[in-house]
């Protein structure tokens with residue numbers, strides 16, 4: 501069977517990355533000796549499936565390409581602990597001239613990664629991280645290399661961890677250290693995070709919103725990946741697929757993958773294969789993106805969205821209020837909240853649209869089911 505190079509899973513680097521050239525070039529410049537310090541603190545935010553984790557990976561690749569050391573983490577609890585007990589002692593052991601003896605003596609008692617214990621004993625907890633980073637960046641400096649810490653899902657971070665990490669990054673800036681920090685997370689919780697007093701350093705980061713890509717780019721990603729998978733595709737079929745993707749990066753992988761899977765005959769991939777592929781892609785999208793995003797919403801939020809879902813394209817906000825049978829001020833409160841939650845976005849003056857494609861279809865398909873649920877819960 502020929503290869504299928506589409507990668508329809510989260511956090512997986514795509515075979516063809518599209519629409520991010522500018523950002524990827526910027527990342528390369530950051531580590532390419534140019535060292536514009538702005539690029540050393542980066543924040544990527546966007547909705548699910550827009551490609552934030554993939555871009556964080558590009559940042560890592562750019563850094564590693566220039567010889568920098570990279571620590572890749574996500575914001576699960578114990579982030580600082582893992583940095584001070586695992587990552588940094590391991591890197592120090594490999595790269596610091598000064599510490600091998602000290603670390604070796606510690607590792608004798610508590611295992612190969614146990615250097616952290618000696619550090620934690622020697623320094624009060626708060627300063628351990630700073631001392632380790634200072635020593636590591638000092639050791640790397642003569643070779644012109646530095647240290648990068650990337651943190652994914654930063655919206656889930658412990659604020660106290662972030663505050664401490666942020667302080668060290670800021671000291672690092674002041675001391676002109678080769679130290680970089682890149683984080684990625686969901687738009688709305690990030691906005692909330694940025695309001696928090698403990699995250700000043702993130703407010704100063706280069707903030708890149710990660711959104712949809714153009715139709716031409718979608719087409720290029722589809723065509724390139726299909727060609728490298730040793731297949732061909734009809735022009736009409738390619739157009740059909742590009743339309744269905746609607747600029748949404750995750751959908752490039754889903755539609756591509758399932759269209760190739762549906763292509764069983766010999767010859768080029770046809771519109772029939774793509775139609776089958778789109779249906780499968782949409783089922784996956786519903787399960788993995790729409791259902792979890794819509795589940796936590798209140799019934800009034802859903803009513804607002806259902807009123808929107810009656811339109812094919814963007815919805816006029818006044819029309820939504822009319823359909824809901826409420827005044828525009830009342831409807832406006834829900835509009836604001838749904839925008840903040842990233843479910844919908846403004847689409848020109850007085851209009852809104854769904855952020856992720858096929859939300860309207862998903863809502864319409866599930867409306868009957870939801871209405872019944874709403875009825876039974878209101879009877880309780």
Ligand SMILES: Nc1ncnc2c1ncn2[C@@H]1O[C@H](COP(=O)(O)OP(=O)(O)OP(=O)(O)O)[C@@H](O)[C@H]1O
Pocket residue numbers: 507508509510511512513514515516517518519520546547548549550551552553554555686713721749750751752753
């Ligand atoms: N620019 C792109 N071109 C082609 N495919 C992409 C692009 N960006 C992301 N993808 C694909 O989309 C999918 C989702 O990407 P990724 O996991 O980076 O999203 P995310 O924004 O981190 O989502 P989440 O918020 O759920 O973590 C992956 O299959 C990835 O390969």
Ligand SMILES: [Mg+2]
Pocket residue numbers: 510511552553554652
């Ligand atoms: Mg991600």
